[in-house]
Amino acid sequence: MAYRNLAKNANRSIGPTAPRKRYLAEKGAQIQRQDSLVGDLSRHPLTEQSINRKLQSYESEVKGRFERIVPLLKKVSALQHDQDFISSAQQFSRSELGFDLPTDVLEKAWVSPLDMRALFAWCVFQAYQQASDNFFKSDPLNGEKESNEAREFESFLNDCGFHLLDITPCADGRLAHSIAYVLRIPFSAVRRRSHAGALFDIEQTVNRWVKTEHHRYRESIPNSAHLDTRYLKVVTYHFSSVDPHHQGCAAHGSDDSLAASEGYQRLLDFREAIENSFCCGASVDLLLIGVDTDTDAIRVHIPSPDGTMSLDKWVSALDLYKETISMTKEEASQTILNRIKSGSDVTPDLGMADFIARLISNNISQIDYVRELHSGPYPDAGHAEKFIGVGIGFKEIHLRNLTYFTHLDTVEEGAADLDVGVKIFKGLNVSRDLPVPVVIRFDYSGSVPGARDRAIADCRRVDDAISVRYRDLVDDGLLHTLLTIRDRDQRSPAEAVGSSLNPSTKEVH
Ligand SMILES: [Zn+2]
Structure with a gap:
């Protein structure tokens, strides 16, 4: 049933029609007027500006490779009947994209029109390979296992009482940066597996849990099995503040409360699977997070120590951003922690509270990242x-x-x-x-x-x-x-x- 919504809604998200464009423009302007954050260029004291600059340069470098493809191919297409077509095309491609075009496709240009579809696919694949090469060779996001960032985060996670962090965002491309940007977690310190609607596969996740616990027993990795730490399973569903009825999660028909409740149910089912399948008090900790795909601001459903969460109550990073922007760094951190501990119906474990506080502080940097880069919400809502x-x-x-x-x-x-x-x-x-x-x-x-x-x-x-x-x-x-x-x-x-x-x-x- 969810997939029917997914298919139906996917249509709506593509190529906004003129009235929808107008609607979005008006809605955007309305949000700009209402939200004092937009246009106000003061930065939050918790925002890590140097990291923001680094992340921005990585994003523009990688996306730039893909965005230069169509303009380059237009140029190549215009040259196809020139005498020195192949060498000129290769020269342009090398200087603008950093790789050669496939010669066998270019060589046919004298006898039939250039296969622009093949050239386009080639360029996308090359751009992907460049990004992949660069990622593994130079660790541009400082997330590799040996990085200081990853070590520090793993030790923090352990201090919070968790030995493995397993996050499922939605498969939607607007959530693909959830780990490194929205939550600012070193990618090697987390297991990520995206699924449509954030509805992860329970059996696969149980298998992953078994593997994790087995490593603890056999090798004390990441820590010894006798230590009282838990496997933390997180679901991040998403919604749209700019266009909530069209640009929310397609798998849930852009219905925020359905996205949250189905994600929560999946978490409960996973925990039940562990508790019913394994004895000795085996269990897991659960967390449900919502992401606004227009601003990247998160909202966290605070769990009680037994994993109970309220679906219609959460701690909002954007609200905390506004509340703490004039404070010092220390005051802001303390206020965030206080809200998490007492601002909801439930009181979480201390470790869980510290973990959520870190995610919210990290997310504040991302709120500023989006706001400063686009002078408001993301321009590509869909x-x-x-x-x-x-x-x-x-x-x-x-x-x-x-x-x-x-x-x-x-x-x-x-x-x-x-x-x-x-x-x-x-x-x-x-x-x-x-x-x-x-x-x-x-x-x-x-x-x-x-x-x-x-x-x-x-x-x-x-x-x-x-x-x-x-x-x-x-x-x-x-x-x-x-x-x-x-x-x-x-x-x-x-x-x-x-x-x-x-x-x-x-x-x-
Ligand atoms: Zn989705």
């Missing part, structure tokens, strides 16, 4: 993703509206999610005669014999299933795939092992 990511992995994706995720093992099980992604891209790309770029990805563990080959086979199996399911698009050159794998035991980037752009060899040059 979908604006650059490619669909299908499979298991994508540890390197941490930017808003870059990727629509479909986490799946088989196309059959992820068909509903994938259909929604393709529908979104029909609006974003196919309507402009551009193809849907799909990056297939399967991570594997290099320490397991044969795992690499199985990951490649998984890529091909999913690629074949996509070709069958979206035959019309594929036949028209309107859906292209890049097949990638990655050894999760290494810091190496994703490795391309095939592409629809080069079907004969299944290799990408």
